[in-house]
């Protein structure tokens with residue numbers, strides 16, 4: 001059935017081979033996928049189980065080992081102890097952007113200069129790893145979104161360095177990657193291929209334990225509540241500087257890291273690797289300096305690796321403190337005696353605790369802005385449901401609430417005049 005069978009190129013991914021297979025045989029990728037895998041397969045082909053990879057490899061005339069080397073399974077037991085056949089995001093292996101059940105044109109990170117050099121543009125399997133941020137050959141950061149319009153860049157495309165949506169050439173926007181970032185990346189790749197790494201304090205460690213710890217540190221450094229404080233503390237003791245872009249803050253967990261630009265991700269990795277540099281001494285010092293203790297550190301994921309659990313238990317143990325009824329009552333009395341209102345926020349400030357268990361106690365109401373002086377003063381005295389729907393309606397029509405109310409009043413008056 002397959003007249004054209006593409007040979008795998010250096011470091012090519014299975015996804016990319018399937019695209020070239022369907023392109024060469026002039027059928028849609030969706031159809032090629034259905035023929036080879038059946039209709040119900042998950043669509044992230046690089047994360048398919050080796051069994052499924054085999055049916056594609058037969059079509060492309062590859063051996064079993066070759067087929068597995070083209071998928072993320074080459075890192076099974078290296079980056080994660082057991083790789084599930086899933087299209088969802090794993091640690092360091094983000095999911096590809098997708099629409100429901102469809103095979104998407106490949107939205108891979110790429111180096112526009114590598115693509116320009118080769119006769120056949122293809123996607124590299126290494127670029128699936130979230131810690132791969134730059135091209136060691138051309139010393140530039142990888143590109144996955146158009147610099148001008150933010151659209152995902154896709155394969156197959158005759159000129160894959162051009163954006164399909166706006167036509168801008170991505171080679172005009174290339175950012176040079178510093179040598180330090182390239183070396184750090186090469187070092188991580190070699191740990192992954194070797195399967196182990198070493199630490200002065202803990203000795204030899206499996207690579208998947210190290211990568212889980214690295215992800216944990218990155219999650220801590222990008223978290224909404226503690227990230228900024230931690231990064232500032234690291235900077236103040238001479239560590240590297242990293243930022244988190246505002247538009248990634250609404251993402252959760254690993255996704256926040258995957259959404260960062262390659263430059264910011266490389267900076268984040270260098271900060272995490274700085275902590276690893278003298279593990280666990282630097283980590284303990286930084287956490288202590290900002291009063292970050294066990295219950296918060298261990299809340300950044302499930303199954304903390306021993307490499308993290310051990311220093312946290314040893315040096316950063318501080319169990320969660322729950323306030324008792326008597327303590328809350330005496331805090332209330334204290335506020336009352338000093339003539340302050342007994343509100344939840346006053347109690348929280350006084351005790352330095354969020355008092356979750358005591359938040360439904362019935363406290364004094366908050367102090368409101370006087371009548372006619374609030375932000376939505378034109379709606380004062382109007383019932384809450386009407387206020388809410390006016391705000392929504394004004395937002396839909398792109399007006400300020402006051403403008404919308406004024407217009408509605410004018411329309412009503414005009415009707416009455418007629």
Ligand SMILES: [Zn+2]
Nearest residue numbers: 111114135138
């Ligand atoms: Zn390159």
Ligand SMILES: [Zn+2]
Nearest residue numbers: 146149163166
């Ligand atoms: Zn564009």
